[in-house]
Amino acid sequence: MAVSTDREPASDKAGGESQGTAIEGRSLSQIAWARIRRDKVALVSFAVILLLVLVAIGAPLLTALNGYPPNQFNTDEEGLLNINLGGVPTGWANSGISSDHWFGVEPRNGRDIFSRIVYGARISLLIALLATAVSVILGTLFGVIGGFFGGRIDTAISRVMDTLLAFPTLLFIIALTPILGDRLAVYGLPNDNRTRVAIMVGIIGFFGWPYLGRIVRGQTLSIREREYVDAARSLGASNAHLLFRQILPNLAATILVYATLIIPTNITTEAALSFLGVGVLPPTASWGRMLADSVVWFYTDPMFMVFPGVALFITVLAFNLLGDSVRDALDPRAGRG
Amino acid sequence: MYRFIIRRLLALVVLLLVTSFLTFGLFILTPSNPAALACGKGCTDKRIEQINHTLGLDDPFLVQYGEYMKGLAVGRDFGSGTATINCPAPCFGRSFQNGEFVYDVIKRAMPITFSIAVGAAVLWLVVGVTIGVVSALYKGRFADKTGIGLSLIGVSLPIPFTGLVLIYLVAIKYAWLPPPDSTGASLFKDGFTPWWQTFILPWIALALLYSALYARLTRANMIETMGEDFIRTARAKGLPERTVIAKHGLRAGLTPLVTIFGLDLGGLLGGTVLTEAVFSLQGLGFTAVRAVLGQDLPMILGVTLFAAFFIIFANLVVDLLYAFIDPRVRLD
Numbered sequence: 260m261a262v263s264t265d266r267e268p269a270s271d272k273a274g275g276e277s278q279g280t281a282i283e284g285r286s287l288s289q290i291a292w293a294r295i296r297r298d299k300v301a302l303v304s305f306a307v308i309l310l311l312v313l314v315a316i317g318a319p320l321l322t323a324l325n326g327y328p329p330n331q332f333n334t335d336e337e338g339l340l341n342i343n344l345g346g347v348p349t350g351w352a353n354s355g356i357s358s359d360h361w362f363g364v365e366p367r368n369g370r371d372i373f374s375r376i377v378y379g380a381r382i383s384l385l386i387a388l389l390a391t392a393v394s395v396i397l398g399t400l401f402g403v404i405g406g407f408f409g410g411r412i413d414t415a416i417s418r419v420m421d422t423l424l425a426f427p428t429l430l431f432i433i434a435l436t437p438i439l440g441d442r443l444a445v446y447g448l449p450n451d452n453r454t455r456v457a458i459m460v461g462i463i464g465f466f467g468w469p470y471l472g473r474i475v476r477g478q479t480l481s482i483r484e485r486e487y488v489d490a491a492r493s494l495g496a497s498n499a500h501l502l503f504r505q506i507l508p509n510l511a512a513t514i515l516v517y518a519t520l521i522i523p524t525n526i527t528t529e530a531a532l533s534f535l536g537v538g539v540l541p542p543t544a545s546w547g548r549m550l551a552d553s554v555v556w557f558y559t560d561p562m563f564m565v566f567p568g569v570a571l572f573i574t575v576l577a578f579n580l581l582g583d584s585v586r587d588a589l590d591p592r593a594g595r596g
Numbered sequence: 597m598y599r600f601i602i603r604r605l606l607a608l609v610v611l612l613l614v615t616s617f618l619t620f621g622l623f624i625l626t627p628s629n630p631a632a633l634a635c636g637k638g639c640t641d642k643r644i645e646q647i648n649h650t651l652g653l654d655d656p657f658l659v660q661y662g663e664y665m666k667g668l669a670v671g672r673d674f675g676s677g678t679a680t681i682n683c684p685a686p687c688f689g690r691s692f693q694n695g696e697f698v699y700d701v702i703k704r705a706m707p708i709t710f711s712i713a714v715g716a717a718v719l720w721l722v723v724g725v726t727i728g729v730v731s732a733l734y735k736g737r738f739a740d741k742t743g744i745g746l747s748l749i750g751v752s753l754p755i756p757f758t759g760l761v762l763i764y765l766v767a768i769k770y771a772w773l774p775p776p777d778s779t780g781a782s783l784f785k786d787g788f789t790p791w792w793q794t795f796i797l798p799w800i801a802l803a804l805l806y807s808a809l810y811a812r813l814t815r816a817n818m819i820e821t822m823g824e825d826f827i828r829t830a831r832a833k834g835l836p837e838r839t840v841i842a843k844h845g846l847r848a849g850l851t852p853l854v855t856i857f858g859l860d861l862g863g864l865l866g867g868t869v870l871t872e873a874v875f876s877l878q879g880l881g882f883t884a885v886r887a888v889l890g891q892d893l894p895m896i897l898g899v900t901l902f903a904a905f906f907i908i909f910a911n912l913v914v915d916l917l918y919a920f921i922d923p924r925v926r927l928d
Contacts, residue, residue, distance in 0.1 A: 422614055425911060427866045427903035430881070431619075434888050434896045438626045527754050531870050534756045535885050550756045561764055568757030576752035583748065 287512065287589065294588040301584030307577040315381040322374040325361065329378040330542045333369035340369050347559045354562035362566045365549075366556050372563070375544035376570050382545050383574065386459050387525035393464025395518050398471030399510070405472070406479025407502060417476070420469040428466045432528070435462055436537045452540045459538065463528050471517050475510060482509050512589045519582035523575040530571055546571045600919070604912050613665075615904040619897055620661050626893060664689065664897075688898030693890055698898035701883060705899075707782060709879035711795050712871055713864035716802035721857070724807035725850065728814020732849075733841065735819060743811060750808025759801045759874035766797060773797070798871045806860065813853060821849035851922055855914050862910020866903025 285293075295301050314321065322328055333339055339355060340346045346367035348355025354363035355372075362372040405416035439458050444450040482488060488505050496505075532538035533547030541548065546567040553564035648654045655663070666672055667687035674681045674690060683690065688698035731743035767775045773793050783791045821827065822845055830840045869881030876882075880899055887895035 422611060425611055425904065425908050426615065426618075427863070427900055427907060429869050430867055430884050430900050430903055433869065433885060434622060434900060435625075437888060437891075438622060442625050523752065530754055530756065534870070535873055536889060537885075547756065550760065554760065557760075557764060557768060561769075564757070564760050564764070568754070568760065571754050571757060572752055575754065576749065579748060579752050 291512075291585075291588040295584060298584050298588065300580055301588070304577040304580035304584070307573065308581060311380055311574055311577070312384060314377055315384045318377045318381050321377050322371075325359070325371065325373060327360070327371035327374050329370065329374040329544045331370065333364060333371065336369060339364060340367070344559065347556070352562050353560045356562070363562055365552070366560050366563065372549075372566050375549060376546070376566055378544040379546045379549065379567065379570065380574070382456070382539055382543060383526055383529055383571075386456060386463070386529045386539075387522050389460040390463035390467065390525045390529075391518055391521045393460060394467035394471055394521055395514060397465070397468035399475055399507075399514060401468070402472040402475025403479050403502065403506065403510070406476040407483060407498075407506065413476075416472070420472050420476075423466065423469045424473075426466070429528070429531070432462050432466060433532065433535060433537050436532060452543045455538075455540050459529065459532060463525055467521055467525065471514070471521065474513060474517060478510055478513050479506060482506050516582065516586045516589060519578065519585055523578040523582070526571070526575055526578070601916065604915060608908055608912055611908050612905060615908070616665070616901055617661065619900050619904070620657075620664065622893065622897065626891070688901065689894035691887075691895050692892050693895075698894050701895065702880065702898060702902055705878060705880045705883045708877050709865060709868055709872070709881065711783065711791070712798050712802070712868045712877065712879060713861060715795050716799045716806065716864070716868075717857070717861050719799050719803040720806035720810055723803060724810025725814050725853070727807065727811035729818055729846070729849075731811065731815040732818030732822065740815075744815070747808035747811040750804050751812070753804050753808075755801055755805065755870040756874055758804055759797070759871065762797045762801055763875070794877070798868070798875050798877065801874070802864075802868065802871055810853065810857075813856065814850065817852050818845065818849040821845055824848070851918075854918055854921065858910045858914030858917065859907070862907045862913075865910075866906040867899065 318329075327333065334346075338349055339360075341349050341353075344353075346369075347353045348364050348366060348369070350356055350363075353366075355369075356363040360371050360373065362376060364371055365375070401416050401420075405413040436455070436458055439462070440450050440455055443454055443458070448454050483506065488501060491501060491505050529538060530545070530547030530550070533545040534551045535547075536551065538547055539545045549567035550564055550571075553560075553567070556563050645654075653660070663672060667683060667685070667689070669685060671685035671687050672683055674683060681690075683697055683699075686699055688702065690697055691701065727743045727747065731740040734740045763775070767773050773796070822841075826848075827840060827844055830844045831837070835843075867881030867884055868879065869885060871877070872879045872882040873885055880903065884896060884899040884903075886892075887899065
């Protein structure tokens with residue numbers, strides 16, 4: 260996707276066919292970049308994602324700004340919680356929203372919801388992005404190997420992918436996460452949140468790779484037979500050269516599209532695990548966990564579920580929109596221009 | 597044709613064996629002592645040993661696996677002597693927590709999951725395919741843009757959030773429906789009204805997500821189909837547009853959906869985990885999550901196996917069905 264900036268205006272003009280400029284060859288990545296630059300939805304969703312990433316990275320700064328660490332109980336704050344109503348926050352819609360607590364506070368313990376949303380973005384993006392990286396690495400590796408070498412290796416890899424795809428994945432992830440935590444604890448790893456996050460990244464990433472692997476394998480099969488690969492092979496290129504210089508660069512677009520589309524699925528899975536109580540360990544802030552906590556307060560403090568829910572929705576939507584735009588932009592069959 | 601079916605049935609058995617073996621591997625992974633869990637507080641070492649023997653946990657892994665598979669096929673006995681309990685086939689094992697046969701629990705949970713999955717599937721097929729077809733036929737126009745915009749929002753709706761919002765608005769704030777639980781869950785015992793009142797919100801929550809997916813799939817397939825040569829031929833021989841769409845376009849455009857629909861439905865029949873958790877419906881997914889939280893391994897194993905069976909079986913049905921409706925597929 261690296262395109263020197265001084266060429267873009269020229270390619271934009273060529274797309275409009277307004278001037279009698281010389282016809283210039285354009286690579287797919289140049290066309291895609293030009294398309295994305297004109298796609299308002301893609302730009303907005305990219306901006307939203309960028310903002311989310313900044314929020315996640317700068318979470319400590321943001322909570323320093325409002326002065327409420329995410330796990331701090333604010334029970335002794337004067338007039339914040341209504342003790343007579345079992346600790347429901349005071350103020351508008353029993354949410355505790357005020358100039359101090361921008362998104363309100365949690366019932367009973369008074370933790371600041373803005374701080375927890377900000378830290379929840381951290382967990383959500385961290386797990387989703389790392390798990391996606393695991394899926395992409397495994398999927399590309401096995402997909403390329405299967406597609407390129409064929410024969411028994413391919414059969415074996417394809418069988419493994421078929422089996423994994425026939426698995427009740429979510430059930431398995433749910434069952435495996437706590438068990439793996441206990442097992443690692445036996446080997447001396449602390450059964451704390453850091454281990455849990457690593458386990459979630461590993462498991463979610465592991466069960467995601469066959470989806471990408473199948474697509475990469477199919478693409479490799481077709482690229483392997485292209486003329487330029489034949490040409491390189493007839494010139495005596497090694498397998499390593501063919502794999503890394505001929506095939507992988509041509510897979511990049513496909514991998515990019517599917518990686519962007521795996522991310523929102525992983526965000527949802529993390530939220531689901533935490534919602535079901537087998538995800539990140541308390542008191543770590545997670546949007547899924549907050550949604551689960553909000554159920555009890557349905558009748559008195561309905562705003563409690565709105566912030567984590569909307570945060571989850573916006574994040575997933577932004578990644579879906581961006582993935583969609585990137586796919587359209589990279590589709591060579593779509594109308595050029 | 598028969599050779600194909602037999603070959604696929606054999607593959608199904610192999611896949612089931614592999615899946616069950618991997619799932620059974622959970623038993624070795626777990627460090628917690630099931631006997632201690634089953635025995636409770638104030639348990640002596642002697643008693644634990646006894647329980648280990650009764651549950652067969654002192655056998656090597658492969659022996660345990662073999663026993664389990666035998667139980668699935670012909671049933672098995674737990675314990676020995678006078679304390680023997682017979683678990684008839686298909687025996688998925690006994691719960692560590694209350695000694696109930698896992699298969700009995702599955703039988704109780706299955707109708708609930710079935711109601712959720714099938715009802716939602718009908719809803720999302722009707723809504724999703726309609727939106728998809730209309731969008732494809734009016735490609736680039738207002739209807740298309742609205743449909744696609746809505747579907748992008750739909751696929752981004754997380755079930756825990758949509759579910760909670762639906763419960764809050766429909767069952768609590770406006771109280772159009774009773775609060776969700778499993779009380780009216782049986783169509784035959786409780787009658788039609790309590791049944792649909794129990795399941796309508798889960799159906800909507802699931803259908804919002806899946807309709808959006810199916811609308812996008814249908815649209816893409818239909819656009820591709822309507823650009824094919826045989827559609828041009830059909831138009832060229834003077835068929836009215838309505839016939840071209842209904843007889844030629846829809847058939848070819850919707851065929852690819854069969855595969856995905858079969859797999860989605862198979863996956864959901866194995867447990868609509870999140871939906872059941874949000875709406876407190878005690879189906880297979882709910883049972884599985886409760887088993888995980890209570891470290892009830894036989895229950896986890898049984899439900900996961902059962903779910904895997906549905907997915908693998910759905911794969912088989914889809915392949916056969918596809919060969920049936922798509923004349924281009926040759927089976928031999």
